[in-house]
Amino acid sequence: MPGTSGDEDGRAHTGLPSLDEPVIKFSRTTRAERRRCAVYVMMVAVVALLSAACGRMLPGVTLSPPLTALVGGRVQVSPDLDAIADGIVLIERDTITAIGPRASARIPSGATVIDSTGATVVAGFWNSHVHFTQPVWAAAATAPAPRLGDALRAMLTSYGVVHVLDTGSFPDNTEALRRRIESGEIAGPRIMMASGSLVPVGGSPYYVLPARLPEASTPAVTATLVDAALDRGAEGIKLFTGSWASPRSIVVMPIEIVRASTDAAHRRGKFVIAHPSNSAGARVAIEGGVDILAHTFPSELDRRPWDRALPGMMRERGMALIPTLKLWPYELRKAGAPPDVTKRLLGNGQEQLQAFAALGGQVLFGTDVGYMTEYDPTDEYVSMHEAGLSYAEILRALTTAPAERFGMAARTGRLAPGLAADIVILDGDPALDIRALARVRSTIRAGRVIYTNR
Numbered sequence: 001m002p003g004t005s006g007d008e009d010g011r012a013h014t015g016l017p018s019l020d021e022p023v024i025k026f027s028r029t030t031r032a033e034r035r036r037c038a039v040y041v042m043m044v045a046v047v048a049l050l051s052a053a054c055g056r057m058l059p060g061v062t063l064s065p066p067l068t069a070l071v072g073g074r075v076q077v078s079p080d081l082d083a084i085a086d087g088i089v090l091i092e093r094d095t096i097t098a099i100g101p102r103a104s105a106r107i108p109s110g111a112t113v114i115d116s117t118g119a120t121v122v123a124g125f126w127n128s129h130v131h132f133t134q135p136v137w138a139a140a141a142t143a144p145a146p147r148l149g150d151a152l153r154a155m156l157t158s159y160g161v162v163h164v165l166d167t168g169s170f171p172d173n174t175e176a177l178r179r180r181i182e183s184g185e186i187a188g189p190r191i192m193m194a195s196g197s198l199v200p201v202g203g204s205p206y207y208v209l210p211a212r213l214p215e216a217s218t219p220a221v222t223a224t225l226v227d228a229a230l231d232r233g234a235e236g237i238k239l240f241t242g243s244w245a246s247p248r249s250i251v252v253m254p255i256e257i258v259r260a261s262t263d264a265a266h267r268r269g270k271f272v273i274a275h276p277s278n279s280a281g282a283r284v285a286i287e288g289g290v291d292i293l294a295h296t297f298p299s300e301l302d303r304r305p306w307d308r309a310l311p312g313m314m315r316e317r318g319m320a321l322i323p324t325l326k327l328w329p330y331e332l333r334k335a336g337a338p339p340d341v342t343k344r345l346l347g348n349g350q351e352q353l354q355a356f357a358a359l360g361g362q363v364l365f366g367t368d369v370g371y372m373t374e375y376d377p378t379d380e381y382v383s384m385h386e387a388g389l390s391y392a393e394i395l396r397a398l399t400t401a402p403a404e405r406f407g408m409a410a411r412t413g414r415l416a417p418g419l420a421a422d423i424v425i426l427d428g429d430p431a432l433d434i435r436a437l438a439r440v441r442s443t444i445r446a447g448r449v450i451y452t453n454r
Contacts, residue, residue, distance in 0.1 A: 067092055068421075068447065069107045073116030074429060075099060077415040078123070079395040083431075089121060091421040094446040098417055114449075119441055120429050122395065123415050124162030124422030126402035127377075129294055129322045129366025130155075132169040132177060132191075134373070141176035145186050148177065152188040155375050157451040160424035160440045163190045163402065163412070165366070167273060167294055168197045168238050175233055187450035192406065194273045195234035198225055198261060203243035203251035213240070216253070219260035226264035235406075236271040237261060239290065242281015242297070247335075250301065252280045258288025271406075273322075279307035286313045292320045292364065292405070298328055298348035306348055311355040320405050322366035323353045325383035330372050350387035357389055364405060365397040378438040385434045394434065421447040 068091040075087030077099060088105060090098040098105065107113060132140075136151045156164060166174055174193055181188040198216040199205070205213070216222040216239075226237050239261055241253045262272045266289070273292040276282035282297045293314070300306060314321065328349055332342040357363055367380050384394050403413025412420045423444040428436035443451040 067108050067111035068114065069111045070114045070116045070121055070423070070425065071102060071107065073119040073121040073425065075121045075415065076123075076395070079392040079400060083120065087116075087121065089415060089423065091423075091444075091447050094421055094448075096415060096417055096419050096421050096423075099415055114425070114442065116425055116441075118427070120426045120431075120436065121415070122424050122426065123399040123413055124424055124443065124445060125160040125398045126163040126165070126364070127156065127159075127161045127189075127366055127369065128165045128292075128364040128402050129167050129324055129368050130164045131368070131370030132166055132174045133370055137169070137173060137177060140173045140180070145180070148180070149186050149188070152181075152186065153451055155369055156189055157187065157443045157445075158440060158453075159375070159377055159438055160426070160443050161189050162422045162424075162443060162445040162450070163192070163408075165192045165194060165236075165273075165402075165406075166370075167194045167366075167368075169193075169370075171195045171229070171232050171234065187445075187448070189445065189450075192236070193234045194236035194238040194271070195232065196225060196229040196237045196261075197240070198222065198238070198257075199240045199243050200251050200253040200257065203240055203245055203253070205240065205244050206246050207244070216257045216261065219256055222257050222260040223264040226261055227268075230265070230268055230270055234270070236273055236291075237265045238294070239272060239274045239285070240277075240281075241274040241285040241288070241290065242277030243275070244277055248301065250277045250281065250299075253284055253288075255284050255288050258284050258290065262289035262291075279310060282310050283307065283313075286310060286317060286319065289317075290319065292322065294322050294366070295324045295327070295368075296321070296349035296352045298345040298352070306352065308355070311352060311359060311361065314356060315359040315361045318362075320362040320364050320401070321353065321356050322364045323349060323384060323387075324366055324368045324380075325349050325353065325387070326374075326377070326380040327368045327372055329379075330374060346383065350383060353384065354388045357387075357393060362401050362405060363389070363393065363397040364402050365394070376438060378435050381434045381437050391431045391434060394437065395430070398437070421445075 070089040073087060074083040074085060075089060076083045084101055086102050088100060088102045089096060178191040180186045197213045199213045201215050201217050214225050216225060229237060241258055243251050245251045265272045271291040273294050274285035274290040275294045276285055276297040278297050278299050282293060285293060328346045329342050367377050369375055381394060400413045403409040412422045421444055424440060425442040426436050427439040427441050430436040441453060442449055
């Protein structure tokens with residue numbers, strides 16, 4: 001297997017136990033260590049007794065089994081390596097401990113076995129553009145856990161998503177949802193937030209009216225708004241550098257406001273993501289130091305061609321792009337646009353994605369789900385594939401690229417010993433049919449099955 005190393009007698013180290021080695025090695029322990037172990041066992045026993053007395057665990061709570069073995073699937077450890085045809089992945093609680101061909105190891109005694117025959121096993125997915133704004137998320141601090149868990153399954157975890165970037169919601173409410181997920185009360189993805197949703201003067205999107213988003217009127221006001229959003233726990237800042245103020249007008253954010261936003265965020269080590277709407281909105285985002293474009297930008301009100309210099313400018317500045325291609329037909333269907341308009345605008349977005357990817361630009365998968373109420377990402381995968389992206393490139397946008405962009409590559413994004421057990425088991429082979437990326441059998445986050453259809 002690529003990336004293995006050998007010892008003096010030439011054996012490769014994959015992290016898998018060999019047939020002549022014990023699976024678990026015991027070492028001498030101190031009296032204090034034995035006492036701590038006894039206390040831990042007693043605590044587990046108490047939890048088990050309480051659970052039995054109640055008849056079930058708390059809503060949404062499951063315990064990760066100490067040892068889990070995924071056996072028999074095609075194991076794709078990263079987008080750029082060939083899959084292991086008949087592989088095994090060993091998990092100890094929340095961490096991957098070994099990966100390799102099934103023939104190279106035995107399953108540890110007592111392990112929970114998940115049969116992956118006929119499936120493809122990949123790293124857990126990211127959706128880097130979501131919103132928790134639908135009514136189902138209201139009062140997340142006190143809403144019944146089963147209701148929120150069902151909503152998370154429907155929108156995200158049933159499609160393999162274990163990490164999300166929320167790009168605009170009600171921050172306190174989303175923070176409450178995040179806390180309940182991280183406590184283990186509700187099974188769900190890790191949530192990052194890009195907050196602020198700053199708009200230019202007069203630039204609140206018409207589709208949120210009568211609500212108004214914060215207006216970044218001067219550089220000083222902008223810096224204050226950025227700091228306030230970050231102080232509330234956001235990992236990044238969201239800007240509308242081009243905003244649909246009405247169905248027929250786009251307000252573009254002044255470049256000095258964009259720069260004030262990025263300067264304030266970057267001083268604190270945070271990223272900025274921008275909603276561009278058109279080429280002018282994309283250009284000010286690029287020139288103003290934005291890190292990520294939240295969409296492609298297929299619309300030009302005067303039907304001029306989109307600015308083909310922009311993908312190269314983005315690549316030179318190390319930006320990332322979230323295509324959201326499915327969004328354009330979705331929006332145009334709602335507006336009753338004729339098929340030729342839908343085809344043209346989707347084609348513009350695909351051309352932009354193709355040009356940026358061909359230059360080596362970093363693509364992040366995202367769908368705008370939560371604003372978009374069609375949850376199934378199949379059309380996004382198909383549109384990206386039709387734009388020229390290979391299976392490996394799409395898988396990279398789902399896994400390694402966002403892990404790198406958001407500083408988590410040392411812990412997640414690939415399948416490797418020592419990394420988090422963030423895993424998706426897919427029915428079928430997406431290398432042969434890209435639609436298989438949406439056919440999820442099981443989703444595992446940190447060793448815990450948070451969705452399964454079995």
